[in-house]
Amino acid sequence: MLKPNGSFMYRSEKNQVNSTQIFPNPVEKTLHISIPNKLNIQSLQIFNLTGSIVISERDFAKKTINVQNLPSGIYLLNLQTNEGIEIHKFVKQ
Numbered sequence: 001m002l003k004p005n006g007s008f009m010y011r012s013e014k015n016q017v018n019s020t021q022i023f024p025n026p027v028e029k030t031l032h033i034s035i036p037n038k039l040n041i042q043s044l045q046i047f048n049l050t051g052s053i054v055i056s057e058r059d060f061a062k063k064t065i066n067v068q069n070l071p072s073g074i075y076l077l078n079l080q081t082n083e084g085i086e087i088h089k090f091v092k093q
Helices: none
Strands: 021-023 030-034 041-048 053-058 064-066 073-081 084-092
Touching: none
Parallel strands: none
Antiparallel strands: 021 030, 030 064, 041 053, 041 073, 073 084
C-alpha cells in the first residue's frame, strides 16, 4: 500500500482482514465495495490492462460502481483512501 506521504507498506493478503473488499468478482453490472469504517475513499480510478483510465471519480461516497458498459476483460481498481492507495483486480464478464 502506498501511503499519502510516499512511503510504501506491504501487507500479506492473509492479513488483510480489515481491508477493502470488492464483490462480486467476476462482475457483470455493479461492483460493490466493502470498506472498514475507518477508511474514506477520496477517489477511484479503474484501469484496463493497457493502462488507460476507463472510469474516474472523485469524492466517492457511494458503495457501488456501474461497470456494465465496460467491455469484458480484466481491470484494476485503484482506490485512494485516507490511509493510502489500494489496488484490486477484477474481471468484467
